Amino acid sequence: MHRTRSVSSIFDLIHHFESFKMSNYTTADENAADIALLKSKFAFHQDFPKKGIYFCDVFPAFRDPLTLELLITHFVSHIFNVTIPKLAKGGKIDTVVGLDARGFLIGPIIASRLGAAFVPVRKAGKLPGKCAKASYAKEYGEDVFEIQSDSIAKGANVIVVDDLIATGGSAKAAGELVQQLGAKTLEYLFIVGGSNLNGAAKLDAPAYSLVDIEL
Numbered sequence: 001m002h003r004t005r006s007v008s009s010i011f012d013l014i015h016h017f018e019s020f021k022m023s024n025y026t027t028a029d030e031n032a033a034d035i036a037l038l039k040s041k042f043a044f045h046q047d048f049p050k051k052g053i054y055f056c057d058v059f060p061a062f063r064d065p066l067t068l069e070l071l072i073t074h075f076v077s078h079i080f081n082v083t084i085p086k087l088a089k090g091g092k093i094d095t096v097v098g099l100d101a102r103g104f105l106i107g108p109i110i111a112s113r114l115g116a117a118f119v120p121v122r123k124a125g126k127l128p129g130k131c132a133k134a135s136y137a138k139e140y141g142e143d144v145f146e147i148q149s150d151s152i153a154k155g156a157n158v159i160v161v162d163d164l165i166a167t168g169g170s171a172k173a174a175g176e177l178v179q180q181l182g183a184k185t186l187e188y189l190f191i192v193g194g195s196n197l198n199g200a201a202k203l204d205a206p207a208y209s210l211v212d213i214e215l
């Protein structure tokens with residue numbers, strides 16, 4: 001009984017997501033309203049984690065399941081309507097790379113809806129096995145990222161996702177790791193883009209953010 005119901009709901013879901021390929025999810029007005037709602041859910045903290053940083057906390061948006069669904073739906077709609085049509089006919093996204101740690105909140109959900117793999121980029125020392133490494137500077141510190149060397153096939157089409165781009169140092173390092181593995185980053189996607197910090201200029205592919213905020 002349960003099995004029948006869950007299979008039919010999976011088919012319904014697939015049908016629902018297939019429809020993204022045919023039409024945009026929202027009109028411009030609906031889109032603006034969704035983005036305003038999303039923005040209203042973020043919390044802002046001056047001087048966290050260091051003096052001079054205006055910290056945008058996206059976690060409150062995850063407390064409301066409808067806001068989370070809206071956020072994921074907008075990403076998936078953008079990917080089906082803008083990212084995938086730029087590929088050669090029949091092209092697809094093979095892998096969604098998410099950045100430690102807040103990129104892990106959205107990466108696996110987006111990957112699941114695209115039928116793609118999810119691969120984490122983690123801070124150094126967290127991943128077992130052979131890893132590629134890249135050091136980087138971000139808005140409030142320096143760090144080293146790693147990716148498992150066998151996690152992405154050469155030539156794979158990749159998108160990189162994270163909660164936020166500020167200076168772009170973290171996303172750039174993730175792109176370097178994708179390159180080291182011989183794969184191609186098609187696009188970088190963020191919930192929040194720091195509109196005053198010009199992080200996207202550092203990247204080797206276009207950046208898309210749902211909400212632009214001065215940080």
Ligand SMILES: O=P(O)(O)OC[C@H]1O[C@H](OP(=O)(O)OP(=O)(O)O)[C@H](O)[C@@H]1O
Nearest residue numbers: 100101102138139165166167168169170
């Ligand atoms: O554009 P940048 O200046 O590089 O900054 C952006 C990065 O900073 C934050 O991560 P953080 O390293 O604080 O890790 P966390 O997700 O574990 O909190 C954020 O989640 C991005 O990954």
Ligand SMILES: Nc1ncnc2[nH]cnc12
Nearest residue numbers: 054055056139164166215
């Ligand atoms: N201002 C900021 N708010 C939240 N996360 C960040 N990561 C880097 N800069 C940030």
